[in-house]
Amino acid sequence: MNVIITKDYEELSEKAFAILRDVVLKKPDAVLGLATGSTPIGLYQKMVEDNRRGGVSYRTVRAVNLDEYVGLSPENEQSYRRFMRENLFDHIDIDLKNTHIENGVAPDLKEECARYDALLRALPRDLQLLGIGANGHIAFNEPGTPFDSETHVVDLTQNTIEMNARFFEREEDVPRRALTMGLKSIMDAKKVLILAVGENKADAVKGMLDGEISPSLPASVLRLHPDCTLIADEKSAALLK
Ligand code: F6R
Secondary structure (H helix, E strand, O other), X not given: XXXXXXXXXXXXXXXXXXXXXXXXXXOOOOEEEEOOOOOOHHHHHHHHHHHHOOOOOOOOOEEEXXXXXXXXXXXXXXXXXXXXXXXOHHHOOOOHHHEEOOOOOOOOHHHHHHHHHHHHHHOOOOEEEEOOOOOOOEOOEOOOOOOOOOOEEEEOOHHHHHHXXXXXXXXXXXXXXXXXXOHHHHHOOOOEEEEEOOHHHHHHHHHHHHOOOOOOOHHHHHHHOOOEEEEEEOOOOOOOO
């Protein structure tokens, strides 16, 4: 894994943007795997600012997102679909028809997982962007998720529910289940970019790089990827030698 340590969040977002920009400039119809959460917001702001200035165009880019809460419709303020529109899609020249995310209110969730896997096969990702959970999860692949998993329904761990409660009015409002790309689906991307920010990610970053490659720390699987870059700010990299 290539490791880049930055002094702060601003530099991390700039470096992440440089990598994403390069992918899209080389391939204007690139398929980008995108993430939600607080980590990529700085990168999304860079994309928006640059796009407004007439920089990189996303007109022919396709986007597939990692995950969505079960039970939240695309219009729900807390849905990841809405997050993506508010933080990125509504502010760049991407065609919304080319943006994809699991349907959290699909009547048959198993069928929805199969539909999403077929979509992922049809749209091989040129770049997969990831954040990392404090427990080492990537997407909603919690500790114990098999490395060969594809899109599936997960019960969120208490740790993840508590972490995500900051986006909701009350902790009870955080959905207990989600649809997520699996670890195999993530590993299928040609290139992976994982971002880590803040001291509460330091144990997960250390475990990912120096611990055992094991489902008990899902992000450790990325060490088996041929083209994966970690950009970590100094705080999240504090435990690395
Ligand atoms: C988001 C996702 C999650 C987050 C992770 C870190 O789509 O799949 O795995 O990347 O929970 O979240 P933040 O960035 O909020 O610290």
